[in-house]
Amino acid sequence: MAIPEDFLHYLWKFRLFDQKSLHTISGESIQILNVGVHNSHAGPDFQSSLIKIGNTLWAGNVEIHLRSSDWERHKHQTDESYDNVILHVVGKHDQEIFRTDGSNIAVLSLDKLIPRKITDAYLHLLECMDWIPCCRQISKIDSFYIRSWLYRVEIERLEQKSESITGLLVEFKGGWDEAFYIYLASNFGFKINAIPFEMLARSLPQTLLGKYKNRPLQIESLIFGQAGFLNQKYSDDYPQLLTKEYNFLKKKHSLQSVDKYIWKYLRMRPGNFPSCRLAQFSALVIRSNHLFSKILAGKDIKSIVDMFHDLPVNSYWNDHYRFDKSTFRATPRLGEHSINNILINTVSVFLMAYGRKTGSAEHIHRSISLLEMLPPETNTLTKRFKEINIIPENAFFSQSLIQLKKAYCDEKKCLSCGIGTKLLNK
Structure with a gap:
C-alpha cells in the first residue's frame, strides 16, 4: 500500500526522521529550528517555520509532497501564495521546482531518512481490517491518556x-x-x-x-x-x-x-x-x-x-x-x-x-x-469498546466513542487521532 501524504506531514510535525546530517538535494546543510504550524486550510502545509539552510536563516512556509513533481502538478509554480515557501519536503525527489519569479526552492528528501519501524507500524494500522485499526494494540496505551483524548474528541463532537x-x-x-x-x-x-x-x-x-x-x-x-x-x-x-x-x-x-x-x-x-x-x-x-x-x-x-x-x-x-x-x-x-x-x-x-x-x-x-x-448509551458500538476494556462511565464518554469510531477509526485517520499517534510514537 502506498504511503499517503498525510504520513509525511506527521513525520515532519513530530520530527520522526533522521536529523543528524540533513542536507538539501543540492548539498546545503539543513537545521530545523521550528517545523512551523500545521495548516489545515488552503495554502502551504506548515506556516511560520524557522529553518537554517547553509549559512542563511530562513523564516517562512514549508510545503510537503510525495514527489517534487507534485509542485507543478498542483500548479504551485503559478500561485503567489506559495512564493514564501522556504523548503519543499518530499518523499522522493524527481525534478527541480521554482517559485513564480523563477527562483529555485530548496528541497529535502525524506526517502532514506524515515525509520522502517515507523513506516511498518503505520502501514499495519492502515491495512488493518479489524473493526477499529488499533483494537489489538490499544491496551498498550495508558488509560489516563485514552480518557484525555476521548474528552477532546467529545468536545469536538459537540462543537x-x-x-x-x-x-x-x-x-x-x-x-x-x-x-x-x-x-x-x-x-x-x-x-x-x-x-x-x-x-x-x-x-x-x-x-x-x-x-x-x-x-x-x-x-x-x-x-x-x-x-x-x-x-x-x-x-x-x-x-x-x-x-x-x-x-x-x-x-x-x-x-x-x-x-x-x-x-x-x-x-x-x-x-x-x-x-x-x-x-x-x-x-x-x-x-x-x-x-x-x-x-x-x-x-x-x-x-x-x-x-x-x-x-x-x-x-x-x-x-x-x-x-x-x-x-x-x-x-x-x-x-x-x-x-x-x-x-x-x-x-x-x-x-x-x-x-x-x-x-x-x-x-x-x-x-x-x-x-x-446521564448514563452511558448501550449499543453495539459501546459493547465492542467494552470488549477491549474501553468502558464509558457516562453519556459524555459514550458519545465520545461514537465520534472516535465515525470520525477517526472508520476514516483511518490514525495520524489525526491521539491514540494512533501515541502508538506510532511508541
Whole structure:
C-alpha cells in the first residue's frame, strides 16, 4: 500500500526522521529550528517555520509532497501564495521546482531518512481490517491518556453538532426558541420519523401553539391534526373531539396538514408509534411553550432533566397506541431511554451552541455537565469498546466513542487521532 501524504506531514510535525546530517538535494546543510504550524486550510502545509539552510536563516512556509513533481502538478509554480515557501519536503525527489519569479526552492528528501519501524507500524494500522485499526494494540496505551483524548474528541463532537444549528438560527433570525422547537421536533422522531416530525413543526409555528398554552385540547388537536391524523372518521370520543376542534382551528388559522402516509410504523414497538410520540410531544408543548428559554433559565442540571419527566400525556393513551384501537395496557409516558436521547442529542447540543455563540462559559459547562450526569448509551458500538476494556462511565464518554469510531477509526485517520499517534510514537 502506498504511503499517503498525510504520513509525511506527521513525520515532519513530530520530527520522526533522521536529523543528524540533513542536507538539501543540492548539498546545503539543513537545521530545523521550528517545523512551523500545521495548516489545515488552503495554502502551504506548515506556516511560520524557522529553518537554517547553509549559512542563511530562513523564516517562512514549508510545503510537503510525495514527489517534487507534485509542485507543478498542483500548479504551485503559478500561485503567489506559495512564493514564501522556504523548503519543499518530499518523499522522493524527481525534478527541480521554482517559485513564480523563477527562483529555485530548496528541497529535502525524506526517502532514506524515515525509520522502517515507523513506516511498518503505520502501514499495519492502515491495512488493518479489524473493526477499529488499533483494537489489538490499544491496551498498550495508558488509560489516563485514552480518557484525555476521548474528552477532546467529545468536545469536538459537540462543537461540530452545534454548528449544524447555525442554519436554523439564520432562518429564524437568531430566534433560539424557534430553532430549538424545530430541532427538538426532528429528534422526537428518533431518526425513523425525524423528517415527518420536522415537517409537522414547520407547519405549526410555536407562536400559534403559544396562543393556546393553557388549553391542552386545542394543542393536542393542532398537533394531531397538522400531522394528518384527523383527516378521517373515528368512533372513539377522544379523536372525535380532536377532529371537531381541529376542523375549526384549521379554518381559523388557514392551516394545511402534512400527509399521514409519511409516518412510518415498520419494525417499531407500539410505544414508539408516531401516535404515541405525538401524544408525548403534545404533552411537552402543553407543559412548556418556549422550552429553550426555560432550559436557559433552569437553576441547575436536574431542573432541566425534570422538564422531560412525568409529562401530562392525555389519559386516552393509557390503553391505546392508535386511535380507535384499544389495548389492555399501554405506556404513554416518555421512557428513560427516550428522555436521555433527547437530552443528549438536542438539549446538550443547544446549550453548547448557545454558549459558543454568546460566549457563555456557564452554558458550555452545562452542556458538558448534562452529558456527564446521564448514563452511558448501550449499543453495539459501546459493547465492542467494552470488549477491549474501553468502558464509558457516562453519556459524555459514550458519545465520545461514537465520534472516535465515525470520525477517526472508520476514516483511518490514525495520524489525526491521539491514540494512533501515541502508538506510532511508541
